[in-house]
Amino acid sequence: MAMEIVVPAVGESISEVQIGEWYIPEGKWVATDTDIVGLETDKATFDVPAPAGGKITRIxxxxxxxxxxxxxxxxxEEAAAPAGQDSGSSKKSSDGNSSGGQKEDAAKRPLESSGKAPSSSGDSKVMPAASRELAQRGMDAGQVAPTGPGGRILKEDVIRATEHGTASGPGFSQPMRSEDVIPLSPIRRRIAERLVSAQQEAALLTTFNEIDMSGVMDLRNQYKDEFLKKYDxxxxxxxxxxxxxxxxxNQVPQVGAQLKDNKLVYRNYYxxxxxxxxxxxxxxxVLRNVERMSFAEIELAIxxxxRRAKDNKVTLEExxxxxxxxxxxxxxxxxLSTPIVNPPQSGVLGMHGIFDRPIxxxxxxxxxxxMxxxxxYDHRVVDGREAVTFLKRIKDVVEAPARMLMEI
Structure with missing residues (x-):
């Protein structure tokens, strides 16, 4: 039975997505709940799972x-698993396909053009479109650097090898000049929009200081083994x-205030x-209610x-x-750098590298x-005196962490 693959509702403020990557090609059987396509928004990436065991019939x-x-x-289209394939598996393997799936055998598939199959021991990882492209160009799979999941050679890899002159063999000895035009992802576009908006709408100013990290480093060295053993x-x-x-x-609450409808909003949480x-x-x-969190809870949460940010698994709510x-x-x-405020916030702290320097x-x-x-900070909300006092307080408590406990 044919079923529609529909873009789901992924958030109240999101009406449009960009298709990220189709993890499964047309015609390949997958198990229920196997991720088949990634959808990108301006905030995060979401995966759409297979509604049942079956195949994508058309993209x-x-x-x-x-x-x-x-x-x-x-x-x-819902379909029974091929003979010898586990129909109960719904986990993705490291190459993005279902763990029970069988690798495609490009050498056994007919080619639409000359019928000349690529002669390489890696034929099982040549995608169908790439196999046809190789045959049309008279190339071998060994001449192409794969970029697909699990080391698979894609059609784009074959074209890129030709255009960039990276393929070896007759006709490919001279490098070629080319350009890659890649559309901005929704997240990248959103970052660009917010950064420009922050620069245009807020009165941004940056103040600097330096911190002697000796105290914190000594404290870490003293307790790092016990900390690791207890909290993993x-x-x-x-x-x-x-x-x-x-x-x-706590000392300078203005830095945490936000401007809204010509009013300053102060929150009693962090x-x-x-x-x-x-x-x-x-x-x-965002770490919620940090004032209630321990050092270990903060480190574990970060x-x-x-980990999840690398896999695009951070949720919109977070x-x-x-x-x-x-x-x-x-x-x-x-x-050293000047970070940009994340609206509607009024301040952002930029940390930098730790380097030995004479003082x-x-x-x-x-x-x-x-360091x-x-x-x-947004000068519409925070005065220079408050900003300098805030950063000086951070310097003082990092250089002498006991001050936080003693509240002095």
Missing amino acids: LKKAGERAAVGDVIGYF IKLGFMSFFVKAVVDAL DIGIAVGGGKGLVVP ADFA LEGGTFTITNGGIYGSL ALNGEVVIRPM YVALT
Whole structure:
């Protein structure tokens, strides 16, 4: 029985999606609940599972095309599992197909053109369209670098090898100049829109300071083994900065206020956004009620966000809201930068790399592990005095973490 593959409702504010990747080609049998296609929105990526065991009979919307919620993007037909294939498996293997699936044998499929099959030991990983393209061009699969799931060679790989001159053999010795035009993903477009909006609508200003990380590093070294043993997570720097931000927001609540309809909204809770790199771009999942969280809970939550962000599994609810944001460019080696506020928030803290630098201490020049920190704030809400006081408080409590406990 033929069934429509429909774009589901993925959020109240989302009316359109972009087709990400079809994990399963037309005609290949999959088990119930196997993910068959990824849908991208401006906030996250969602997978659509197979409604039953069967095959995709027709794909209407290709990767990169846009579709509205409720649109039909393909057709699916329920069918029994092929002989020897486990019909009960619904898990995806590492190459994106169902774990019970059999690899396609390109050597056994007829070609629509010359009928010349590619002579390579990797034929079982050549997709049908790529196999035809290889035959038409008189190429061997060994001449092409695969980029498909599980090391599969796609049609695009064959074309790219020809255009870029990366294929070896007769006719492919000279490199060719070419350009790749890749449409922006919905997430990337949304990031661009929000960054431009923040620059145009807010009065952004950045203040800087530097932090001697010796105290935190000594504390981590002293307790890292016990911490790891008890909580099964490493004690990182981010939990100290999250705690420091909450402490500073208690001292200077204006930095956590938000401008709404010519009114300032002060919240008596702290939802801190943590910027993490995802599979489709930077995302900022939110830690809720951080004032109630322990160091271990913060580290575990951030590690979980980082893992799921790489697989585009962070939910819309986890990306919404937030009273303040922390971004850490130091993990990429950044020395100094000016972060941009995430509207409608009024402040964002930028952490950077830790580098040994000479500083003056008690009249002597000493080497210390130093980190530059930056606070970008909306000057419509936060005055310069408040911003500097806020960042100075973060410096004080990170350099002497006991101050947070003593509230001094």
